[in-house]
Amino acid sequence: MDNRTEVRQFLATRRAKITPDQAGVPLYGQRRRVPGLRREEVAQLAGMSTDYYTRLEKGNLRSASDGVLDAIARALQLDDAERAHLYDLARAARAGTARAPRRRDRPQQVRPTVQHLLDAMTAAAAFVRNGRLDILAVNPLGLAFYSPLYAAAAPPVNLARYCFLDPSAHDFYPDWEEAADTTVAILRTEAGRDPYNRALTDLVGELATRSDAFRTRWAAHDVRLHHTGTKRFRHPVVGDLTVGFNATELAADIGLTLTVYTAEPGSESAEKLALLASWAAGSIPARPESSAERA
Numbered sequence: 037m038d039n040r041t042e043v044r045q046f047l048a049t050r051r052a053k054i055t056p057d058q059a060g061v062p063l064y065g066q067r068r069r070v071p072g073l074r075r076e077e078v079a080q081l082a083g084m085s086t087d088y089y090t091r092l093e094k095g096n097l098r099s100a101s102d103g104v105l106d107a108i109a110r111a112l113q114l115d116d117a118e119r120a121h122l123y124d125l126a127r128a129a130r131a132g133t134a135r136a137p138r139r140r141d142r143p144q145q146v147r148p149t150v151q152h153l154l155d156a157m158t159a160a161a162a163f164v165r166n167g168r169l170d171i172l173a174v175n176p177l178g179l180a181f182y183s184p185l186y187a188a189a190a191p192p193v194n195l196a197r198y199c200f201l202d203p204s205a206h207d208f209y210p211d212w213e214e215a216a217d218t219t220v221a222i223l224r225t226e227a228g229r230d231p232y233n234r235a236l237t238d239l240v241g242e243l244a245t246r247s248d249a250f251r252t253r254w255a256a257h258d259v260r261l262h263h264t265g266t267k268r269f270r271h272p273v274v275g276d277l278t279v280g281f282n283a284t285e286l287a288a289d290i291g292l293t294l295t296v297y298t299a300e301p302g303s304e305s306a307e308k309l310a311l312l313a314s315w316a317a318g319s320i321p322a323r324p325e326s327s328a329e330r331a
Contacts, residue, residue: 037231037240039128040095042257046125047093049257050112051078058113073112081111097129117225121259124228144291146173153294154178159309161279161297164286167226168236169195169219172292177309180316181297184208184272196223196239200247210268210276220253221260228259230291267297273315274308 052072056063061077073081079089084107092100092108105126109119144166154162154175161181163174170192171182179186185193188202199205199212199219209215227236243250262283269277279297286292299305 037227037237039097039125039231042228042231043095043097043125043129044093045255046121046257047108047112050114050118051075051093054113059111078108078111082107095129097126098132100126100129117221117259117261120261121225121228124225128228128231144172144289146292147289150286150289150292150294157296158313159298161309162295164289164292164294165195166293167222167230167291168233168239169222171195176316177313178297180273180312181269181271194239195219196243196250200243200250207270207272210270215267216249217253217258218260218262220250220256221258222262224254224257225259225261271308271312274312277305277308278303279305279309 051074052070054073055071056068056073056077059073059077059081061073061081075090075093076086078093079086082089082104084104089108092104097105102123105122108114109122112118114122146164150164151173154164154173157175158177161175161178163171163178163182165171171185171194172192174182182193184204185195185198185202185208188198188204196219199209199216205215206212223236223240226233227240230236240254244254264280264282266278266280269279271277277299279299281295281297283293283295286294299309
C-alpha cells in the first residue's frame, strides 16, 4: 500500500464528503461541479496557502507538523477515527515506509494467561483477534457463538473473509451492510497503522479481487473506532441474538484486541446465550488450539 496514494485518496474522499454549507463556506451564487469542498476552500479553512495544501493532498505529509495536521482535521471536520488515521498516515510518511519493502510478519502469539482469561468467561462469548481480523484465541462459548465461521474454514478464522466470501454471512449478520462497513473500516484503520504488513496487504488484495462489495467499500477510505456498541446476530442454533460488545486492545500484546459479547441480564438474548452454552457443552468439539498452545 503506497503511502502517497493512501494520503491522496483519503484526503480527497474526506474533502468530497463535506459540503460548503457544512463548512460555513459562502457560495455567492457560484455553480459547482461537485458537492464537496475545493482544495482552495480547505486551505483557507485550515489557514494555509492553496499550493501548500495541494502538495499535502498529493501525498506529501512527510514534513507536515502536528499543528498542520490538526488544522486540516478541523477544516475537514474529521472525527476521532479519521483524525487518528491522518496521524497514522503522516507517521508512516515520516518513517519513509513508502520506500520500505513489504515484510512478512512472524505469527502473532496469544499468551497462555490470556487464554486462561478467555476460558474463565463462562457467561460471555470472548475471543482475541489481530488487526487483520484473524481470530487467534477463543473461549468455549465464543467457539459456539462463531460456529458458522469455524464450520466454513480452518483456523485461524478470519472475520473479513467470512463476511465477504461466505454466503451464510448474510444470514448470520441480519444487519449485513453495517457489518460489512465496519469490517472494512477496521481493516482500513489497521492499514494506516501498519501499511506494509504483508499478510494484511495480501488479505485486502484477495478480498478486492473476489468481492465487489469489499472493493467498493475499500475505495471509500472510511475508518472507524470499534470499541463498544450493540450487534445483532442470527445463530443457526438459537436464532436471533442482540449482544453488547466491548473491544479492548491488549497493552502487553501489541496488535491484539480482546472482544467480549454479553447479553442484558434477564433478556431473551441472555437466555439464548445460556442455551448456546449448554449446546456447546454437549455438541461442540474441543476448541482449536490457540497460537500460544501451538507454539
